[in-house]
Amino acid sequence: MPGVVCPGCGLSLDTPDLGFDSKFHASCACLQLYWELSAFTLTIGEPDFIHQLAVDAYAAQHAGPGTKPIRTAFALMGLCLVFERGFTGREVQLAHMEMGKSRTEWPVLQPPPLTKMVTVQDVLNDDLPNNYREALLRWGRSVWDCWKPEHERIRRLLRVNLDRIGDR
């Protein structure tokens, strides 16, 4: 069976080629794994809403010509808030809502070259029901680290769009 390689995260899957979703810059096979993970993170009843981390890690990892600049910018600002400011998923969600009110033109951030990253499949393959927090943090951290050349720009976006409205 021919393998399918996801253009976003580089994940190679031995499944029939289900096509490509340009809105997500992902192979449909990879996207299916993401829906599977989301079904899990949305139903664990986690008070901190760690599902937000899965949303942001996936979106930041799958940025391409067909994805909206706001989606990538919000995902990366979400990861920055988690890994540099210690926000919970719930706090990131609230920050997104606040920033969503802004009329800012979100810049097109330059995706890093495809390198070996933790993928949604690694998270699913982990000891998921017990270990989901660690697995999601490892994934989010690896995506955030890959975007290092844009870190300063993302921090600046947060200073302008979030700190200005006085949230922390």
Ligand SMILES: [Zn+2]
């Ligand atoms: Zn992918």
